[in-house]
Amino acid sequence: MSLAARIPERMDDVGETPLILATKSGIVEIVEEILRLYPQAVEHVDDEGRNVLHVAIKYRELKIFELVTKMEVPMKRLVRKIDNEGNSILHTVGVKRKDFVSEKMEGPAFLLQEELLWFERVEKVTPPHFISHHNSQNLSAECLFITANSELRSSAKEWMKSTAEGSSVVAVLIATVAFAAAYTVPGGPNQSTGVPVLVNKPFFVVFTVSDVLSLTFALTSVVTFLSILSSPFRFKDFKHTLPNKLMAGFTFLFLSVAMMMVAFGSTIFLTIYNKENWAKVTLYTVSFIPVCIFALSYFPLYSSLSKTYKYLLENFPLTKLVLSKPCTMMSKCLKCCQVQTSESHIP
Structure with missing residues (x-):
């Protein structure tokens, strides 16, 4: 039996899909293997209507979040998913699990800074019309975040x-x-x-x-x-x-x-x-x-x-430009050098 046939599509079948369970546990290797063998698993949701992106944000799994955001085609649907309580992925930043304890023993100022960076990180991938979206409690993502971290x-x-x-x-x-x-x-x-x-x-x-x-x-x-x-x-x-x-x-x-x-x-x-x-x-x-x-x-x-x-x-914009398009910049430089060389040989 193939892996695709063994993986359930909803939590109702066995309680939790392997992808959701691996995301909650923060096991990046298993998440990568599931998405490699069965890419459709990224569409799975739990019994609360949350997809893998919601779960990764809630459990503060940055590596899994970055892994999923690199999947351009599924991301167009994942970022628009609303759970059963009307929460978007940006709302999920303000929803922490009850037993959440930071792995790093840091001061509260650094913990708050980390939460703010998470909000900024998720806001960048959230569609503009979902930023002002209100959940079932009539709270926007920003209001929910402020209330949760007051x-x-x-x-x-x-x-x-x-x-x-x-x-x-x-x-x-x-x-x-x-x-x-x-x-x-x-x-x-x-x-x-x-x-x-x-x-x-x-x-x-x-x-x-x-x-x-x-x-x-x-x-x-x-x-x-x-x-x-x-x-x-x-x-x-x-x-x-x-x-x-x-x-x-x-x-x-x-x-x-x-x-x-x-x-x-x-x-x-x-x-x-x-x-x-x-x-x-x-x-x-x-x-x-x-x-x-x-x-x-x-x-x-x-x-x-x-x-x-x-x-x-x-x-930083310049850093992202240099890192994302090094080959393009190098090719342009080579072309410029070739043009200058050819012009220098023209009598």
Whole structure:
């Protein structure tokens, strides 16, 4: 018996079709194999009237969603499917399964950002006249999404505020230390002229530049975190604006810590300039321990924020043009080169 004969067309036959069950379980390999051997299975629906696209969106299976959206002919019908409750595929973004738990242990702001990216992703493949469609509860997809994620938005707002407040305190402390260090230069000033005693030492320039940069980066970080605290915290702000500000603030904060450690190391070198080299290397290494700890502690946060820039890069128009039509662009370049070559041989 062939695979096509063994696969039921509706859930009423055995409870769930293999395609729907594999989609819920997130088993991409089985979904690919079913669609390869039996492409008609993509039309199957469950007892709630949901097709594979509805299920992939509800269970947040991105790979399966992208796999189905590449099927151009079935997609024209799948995106127009309305389930038994009147929900379109865009409504399904606001419908989560009750036992849904994110696989990544992230802050609520990143969870909300992921939901917003899902809404944007599905909205791009939704026909325009289905975007304003109302379900049986007389809710549009956007209203349903806002209602479903209102609690998550409140949690994300509190998390973002507490993170910005704590980080701004650290940035202010670093700025205070850097500002004070500018008036207490290593070795002190000359009592008669007021010029620093160690001004001619090579590490004095390093100390001056690093201290100024540390103060600059710290103050920039403070301003960035204050802009987060003064934000209206709208839904759309959590998609790109607030994560970008948070990443910029942490970047400037990290740079200010690094520059402060460079200034500290330069101060130590100036005070023990005539000591052995091994002592300099040891002190220089020890002075950068806080920088390493800071970088390691915030690496998970940076990895979470990096997905925003990855998504933006993938959806940037120029990037999509280059990636989708590399052969066309290359052929045009070759034709231009051939024309120029032929013209150069014309007497």
